[in-house]
Amino acid sequence: MNARTEPAAAEPDATATARPPLLREFLLVAGLFLVYKFGRQLAVRHTANAFHNAHRVWDLERAVRLPDETGVQSALLHGDLLVHLANTYYATVHFPATLAFLVWLYVSRPAHYVWARRVLAAVTAAALVLPFTFPLAPPRMLTGTGLLDTARIYGPSVYGPPSGDHLSNQFAAMPSLHFGWALMVAVGLIAATRSRLRWLWLLHPLVTLLVIVGTANHYWVDALAAAAMLGAALALVRAPGHTSGTPGGAVRLPAQRGPVLAGAGR
Template identity: 30%
Template sequence: MSVAESSPLGLILEPTIVFTILGAGVYFNRIRSPVYPPKDPHPQLQYRERRLFGYKVSTRDTSVWRTTTLSRLLFRYPFMIEVCYWVLTYLVYQGARGVTALTFTESTTDLARENGMWILEVENILGMDTEREFQRFFLDRPFWIGVLNRVYSFVHIPATVGFFGYMYYQTSSATFTGIRRTMALCNLYAFFVFTTWPAMPPRLLPEEYGYIDTVHSTRVASVWTTNAFCNQLAAMPSLHFGYAFIVGTSMLVHAHWKPLRIIGALYAPLILIAIVATANHYFLDAIAGLFVAILAYFTNSVLLNLLVIEDYILYVLRIEKPPTKEEVQFMNRGTEYESEESMKVWYERV
């Protein structure tokens, strides 16, 4: 299946914008006046206890690398490790999608087309197959369809990255990591669905269905969705909407500035309008994306089992994971570890 090309400028500009936002997140979430933790007073302790699916296991204690250059760098710029997690999650997810896309056969495309038509049949039974009329409403208003094309192509990833940086700054560590795990699990659940049940988006259905690919036909497609590794048959569920729901809800609940709460309230509806008006998703895709987001939220703690792997990787890299904001505040309330007792309290906490 051919993939439309993005503009040459987008190949440079879009990644630059994303990495600039990530860099800004690293800078603004830095520790302003770091009080570096002391050397481990018990270096002979080489293991720590973790939980792995309910069982206690021993993993490498990375505190022995507390004073290495990389550990001190991450201590000063703790959001850097979140950038690494985001990039790793994105690469694994896109790589898995790419392998799936490159192994598609003609029978896969036929199955995806049948599934897309089945979605419309179900919507017809439910009385909600209004995507074509919905798109025509905006096609009659060229300015607004142009806006929605750009919202679909250029808002999703930069907004998500900026959201990560803001939530790291605004919320507690427990809240932020819960949001991060929820979004990662969204990817896993969605990947399972569209790998086992590919669905063709409305824009790729036969012409008699009357849908128009407004994004790719006007060359405003994003570099993130037009590369050869992009799975074009992943309409169900809509991660665009699933992510938008998580972002919008989190902003509505946790943002302190009223304009940001208003943006949070409007974000998911805006993305819903964009994905349907551009014929990239069905309404049922959005409902499925919402369900995936809610399921991921209530089950995200399963990813805590990966802490065992994290410990071993960080140990091999000779890095200690930076402390949370709350732990840094606890350290800064001390007297720069003047006593053995204060150091003991610190190590018991971490």
């Protein structure tokens, strides 16, 4: 049998993506942040509805027997150092961690960067809608719950009095982008790396969840809403290494290596 050998044409790597222009990406991310801040500010004139909705959310959580937020806060209040660390985590980790995540992906995993940026943009854009349709005061403002505003009492605090706060909308507790972004950081790093320890990245959203609830900045349902939005975005935005039209999102095929027999498989 005369078998002629020919080099196989390597299939394109599904994760091979040119790195987007840095200036364009900087403007996109900065623009998204400004739109988010501006959009939240447009929804600040719904104080009465925000407190009404807060009582409804609190009652709903008790009706479906979600754990009481006061239990998490009580654990933090066992020592001043622990609650201070939780407040510091809330104030300082959110934006830097997400930015570091995007920068690392941009430098090391361009295809995953484009995917992650699109997912985060979709989640953030969706989060702009809820403050208009469902303004929500955070649990730290709700009387009769037994919860304390730990940032105001123990510091550090990122919020001033709501009436004079021109940088954030404190009546936009739902969804919690602290949790949504933290969860995307973990999902993105798990998807972009191959270390057996990569699942430890899930500690970031877990710690974030305990912090946002324990400091009384968010309800459990705020995190659930953020997770649902992220799940929808992940379903809509195709991840690197997947192609449409194949059951389950299609798996990337490895490129062939070495010679193959001409006519083999015919």
